[in-house]
Amino acid sequence: MRAYKPKDDVQKKSYYTDRYWVAPMVPKSMVEDDAVFAADLAAIKAKFDVSDAYIQVEQMVVYIKPEDNVGVLKLMKEELGYTQLSEMSAIDWIAKQGQFEIFYQMLSMGKRKRIRVKCFIDQNQAIESVNPLFRSADWSEREMFDMFGVKVNNHPYMKRILMPDDWEGYPLLKTYPLQGDEFAAWYEVDRIYGKEARAIIGPEIRDSARVDRYDTERFSRLGFEVPMGAEPKAVDAEETPLAYQEEGGVFMIDKFEDDKTEIISDRKR
Amino acid sequence: MAQHQVNYTQDNGLPVALTTIDKVVNWGRSNSLWALTYGLACCGIEMMASGASRYDFDRYGTIFRSSPRQSELMIVAGTLTKKHAEFIKRLYDQMAEPRWVISMGSCANTGGMFNTYATVQGVDRVIPVDLYLPGCAPRPETLQYAVMMLQKKIRAEKAGKAQRPKRLL
Numbered sequence: 001m002r003a004y005k006p007k008d009d010v011q012k013k014s015y016y017t018d019r020y021w022v023a024p025m026v027p028k029s030m031v032e033d034d035a036v037f038a039a040d041l042a043a044i045k046a047k048f049d050v051s052d053a054y055i056q057v058e059q060m061v062v063y064i065k066p067e068d069n070v071g072v073l074k075l076m077k078e079e080l081g082y083t084q085l086s087e088m089s090a091i092d093w094i095a096k097q098g099q100f101e102i103f104y105q106m107l108s109m110g111k112r113k114r115i116r117v118k119c120f121i122d123q124n125q126a127i128e129s130v131n132p133l134f135r136s137a138d139w140s141e142r143e144m145f146d147m148f149g150v151k152v153n154n155h156p157y158m159k160r161i162l163m164p165d166d167w168e169g170y171p172l173l174k175t176y177p178l179q180g181d182e183f184a185a186w187y188e189v190d191r192i193y194g195k196e197a198r199a200i201i202g203p204e205i206r207d208s209a210r211v212d213r214y215d216t217e218r219f220s221r222l223g224f225e226v227p228m229g230a231e232p233k234a235v236d237a238e239e240t241p242l243a244y245q246e247e248g249g250v251f252m253i254d255k256f257e258d259d260k261t262e263i264i265s266d267r268k269r
Numbered sequence: 270m271a272q273h274q275v276n277y278t279q280d281n282g283l284p285v286a287l288t289t290i291d292k293v294v295n296w297g298r299s300n301s302l303w304a305l306t307y308g309l310a311c312c313g314i315e316m317m318a319s320g321a322s323r324y325d326f327d328r329y330g331t332i333f334r335s336s337p338r339q340s341e342l343m344i345v346a347g348t349l350t351k352k353h354a355e356f357i358k359r360l361y362d363q364m365a366e367p368r369w370v371i372s373m374g375s376c377a378n379t380g381g382m383f384n385t386y387a388t389v390q391g392v393d394r395v396i397p398v399d400l401y402l403p404g405c406a407p408r409p410e411t412l413q414y415a416v417m418m419l420q421k422k423i424r425a426e427k428a429g430k431a432q433r434p435k436r437l438l
Contacts, residue, residue: 171387178386180387188355201394246425
């Protein structure tokens with residue numbers, strides 16, 4: 001847990017924070033500090049290679065070889081009591097070292113401990129599925145494939161889970177633009193109307209705050225409404241009062257007259 | 270005839286009202302706008318509140334239907350993702366003419382705060398929209414006002430077959 005800071009006067013302070021500020025690393029401690037973790041690590045080390053292990057925020061982090069992932073998780077599930085895989089995914093370190101970091105967050109309800117098992121795989125390397133051990137890995141591995149393009153061997157249904165099946169690109173990669181590449185920008189147009197409709201429909205307007213009061217095709221000013229497509233000089237015409245019905249009335253419906261309405265202040269009347 | 274409460278001294282002594290076909294048809298259309306339930310996100314909650322007893326859309330003849338075949342109004346309430354875009358087009362195509370679309374809330378109008386790769390930047394990229402309703406999320410009163418404005422728009426249209434079918438392309 002992070003230390004609690006009082007937030008009574010938080011609104012009086014400036015919102016500005018240095019955008020290049022890098023959070024300092026949370027301090028690590030030795031695995032030997034915790035007897036339970038030390039015993040677990042010894043059991044893992046007896047059968048598998050462990051390249052690094054430490055305790056961070058009361059959780060043990062263990063780095064293993066990627067080909068040992070099923071073996072380590074099986075050992076932890078069947079012998080060490082870590083019966084739940086609460087979360088798993090990948091981290092994109094391609095720019096830094098050309099690798100993905102895969103993590104498995106394990107929970108032991110009996111020991112009340114959490115262990116994070118991590119390993120590095122290369123960009124085009126596949127990893128073995130842990131779905132036979134934990135059913136929760138089914139969708140997590142599909143999401144990992146969907147978002148990062150990490151392929152999982154022997155998964156029963158290796159298919160995209162969130163994005164459409166015909167989507168190109170992996171959106172959670174650091175190299176993927178937030179507003180999408182060209183495929184994403186034209187996806188719905190290409191899919192529904194075909195590429196030849198691109199010129200008619202036009203590119204996406206990404207400025208959602210765009211208002212043009214002289215564009216009477218797309219905008220209207222409340223209280224100053226003019227017909228759609230009217231000349232721009234009509235925009236600054238005189239105010240049109242708020243009216244729910246057209247002049248002359250509606251067939252078989254009484255006109256709503258603003259001055260004959262009564263605002264009820266007592267709701268229980 | 271005598272059982273009706275008709276004042277024979279008025280209206281030329283007959284229970285008759287004179288009007289035009291356009292007016293009668295548009296009166297019927299504008300006062301029985303059956304809406305397709307299209308709650309995609311939090312705006313859907315406001316849309317449900319508008320249909321429920323406190324705001325009571327039934328007063329306007331707006332009754333929510335679960336089938337596009339039975340509805341002529343599509344209230345797109347919420348964020349349209351790119352994955353869902355083809356389904357909204359298909360459901361829109363299944364609605365019978367004449368049909369109208371209200372784009373409810375910022376997300377449906379412009380993509381809103383979801384300036385990302387996965388959100389359609391406005392449903393008018395996929396289907397033609399009659400009325401854009403701003404707000405995040407618009408209150409039920411605002412949706413009522415939108416429906417009344419749409420009724421006003423419908424009553425201004427020609428009711429005959431000369432009306433061009435709406436297509437985006």
